[in-house]
Amino acid sequence: MLPEPFNHLPDIALHRVSAELRRTLFRQGEVTKGLYVVLSGRVHLERVGPNGERFVIHRAMAGSSFAEASVFSERYHCDAVVMEAGEVVRIDKAAVLAAFANAGFARAYGRQASRQIQAQRQLLEIVGIRSAEDRVLAGLVAGLLDGTVVEFAALLHLSHEATYRALRALVEAGHVVNPSRGDYRLSTAT
Amino acid sequence: MLPEPFNHLPDIALHRVSAELRRTLFRQGEVTKGLYVVLSGRVHLERVGPNGERFVIHRAMAGSSFAEASVFSERYHCDAVVMEAGEVVRIDKAAVLAAFANAGFARAYGRQASRQIQAQRQLLEIVGIRSAEDRVLAGLVAGLLDGTVVEFAALLHLSHEATYRALRALVEAGHVVNPSRGDYRLSTAT
DNA sequence: CATTTGATATGATCTTGATCATATGTTGCC
DNA sequence: GGCAACATATGATCAAGATCATATCAAATG
Numbered sequence: 110m111l112p113e114p115f116n117h118l119p120d121i122a123l124h125r126v127s128a129e130l131r132r133t134l135f136r137q138g139e140v141t142k143g144l145y146v147v148l149s150g151r152v153h154l155e156r157v158g159p160n161g162e163r164f165v166i167h168r169a170m171a172g173s174s175f176a177e178a179s180v181f182s183e184r185y186h187c188d189a190v191v192m193e194a195g196e197v198v199r200i201d202k203a204a205v206l207a208a209f210a211n212a213g214f215a216r217a218y219g220r221q222a223s224r225q226i227q228a229q230r231q232l233l234e235i236v237g238i239r240s241a242e243d244r245v246l247a248g249l250v251a252g253l254l255d256g257t258v259v260e261f262a263a264l265l266h267l268s269h270e271a272t273y274r275a276l277r278a279l280v281e282a283g284h285v286v287n288p289s290r291g292d293y294r295l296s297t298a299t
Numbered sequence: 300m301l302p303e304p305f306n307h308l309p310d311i312a313l314h315r316v317s318a319e320l321r322r323t324l325f326r327q328g329e330v331t332k333g334l335y336v337v338l339s340g341r342v343h344l345e346r347v348g349p350n351g352e353r354f355v356i357h358r359a360m361a362g363s364s365f366a367e368a369s370v371f372s373e374r375y376h377c378d379a380v381v382m383e384a385g386e387v388v389r390i391d392k393a394a395v396l397a398a399f400a401n402a403g404f405a406r407a408y409g410r411q412a413s414r415q416i417q418a419q420r421q422l423l424e425i426v427g428i429r430s431a432e433d434r435v436l437a438g439l440v441a442g443l444l445d446g447t448v449v450e451f452a453a454l455l456h457l458s459h460e461a462t463y464r465a466l467r468a469l470v471e472a473g474h475v476v477n478p479s480r481g482d483y484r485l486s487t488a489t
Numbered sequence: 490c491a492t493t494t495g496a497t498a499t500g501a502t503c504t505t506g507a508t509c510a511t512a513t514g515t516t517g518c519c
Numbered sequence: 520g521g522c523a524a525c526a527t528a529t530g531a532t533c534a535a536g537a538t539c540a541t542a543t544c545a546a547a548t549g
């Protein structure tokens with residue numbers, strides 16, 4: 110099943126695409142067909158610099174969509190390369206454009222988009238915090254530590270070593286409690 | 300005039316709010332009234348930690364909107380504080396929700412939102428690049444240097460000194476040309 | 490025109506987090 | 520049980536960028 114809001118769309122608009130490792134799904138400059146949803150695997154969006162340098166613009170993981178903006182533009186502005194084989198679905202741009210006439214779809218789209226924007230803004234502010242300790246604390250307040258510390262560290266753009274040390278320092282400062290190995294949470298007291 | 304897509308909305312939905320310095324427009328936990336557009340001045344969204352630490356979640360500048368997600372939720376999840384006096388407009392959530400029934404508004408919203416998401420994803424990837432030189436180069440490729448170098452540096456979460464040095468190094472390496480003081484652009488040749 | 494403000498630019502120093510290394514704990518698997 | 524893979528955890532070293540300092544240049548202001 111597709112994630113919101115794309116589950117509102119008719120099946121006719123969906124196309125399973127083969128996503129074997131290293132395959133390029135579309136290239137910068139090509140005419141847009143639509144957006145994509147990653148059901149499993151990973152896809153990188155890359156932009157090519159004037160001298161051929163490749164920059165990763167986005168890493169799409171299972172459950173997320175990419176190239177949403179292509180629905181509103183003529184040409185893709187980056188390349189999409191499969192970094193881990195999996196299932197990927199393409200959704201026709203015409204179908205999405207048409208679906209905006211449906212208020213249910215439109216609201217679902219708006220809800221998803223505004224939440225994502227909010228989350229990204231927050232993350233951008235957090236990764237902008239210089240001090241590892243402050244950054245980790247902000248990440249905790251934002252509720253970003255739900256999986257492993259390693260994942261949390263990657264999200265914060267910190268090495269996991271620095272993250273462990275910051276967590277330890279926060280525990281010693283009394284801001285965080287560490288009830289058991291690998292379990293960190295904000296201390297409610299003081 | 301309001302920025303897209305909010306210029307599609309009827310005037311009745313708009314309310315000018317007084318935005319003098321330090322004023323709090325809404326607080327975490329309050330019932331949502333709607334989203335806001337900053338016409339001039341600056342507004343910070345702040346989240347308060349369990350021990351009263353304040354974290355900036357977002358800095359809304361002239362021409363941008365904030366609290367868009369409040370349209371889809373019951374309560375504000377952060378505080379909004381005016382950091383620089385200016386003109387701020389509130390837009391009723393009911394009006395926005397209703398406007399999604401209008402395909403023109405819905406598409407305009409979708410276009411704006413998807414572009415913003417794309418831009419933020421790209422910025423998140425760029426600020427995640429450790430090396431100052433690579434980060435600056437990626438920023439240049441992304442076309443982020445349109446204003447001053449100081450603004451560019453802030454966007455990249457780099458000190459402006461480090462940014463100037465990276466630009467100098469890129470010029471010396473032949474990746475960037477510096478035709479005149481303060482003017483940097485990617486070199487097209489080799 | 491003199492002054493102020495902010496951007497550009499670069500040098501010197503120092504702090505901090507990246508990196509490398511190592512050890513233990515936990516989980517799943519055959 | 521033994522092994523592999525990975526998360527947790529912490530120590531040591533080092534490089535890179537932050538910070539502080541200083542100078543020049545440009546534009547705006549009175």
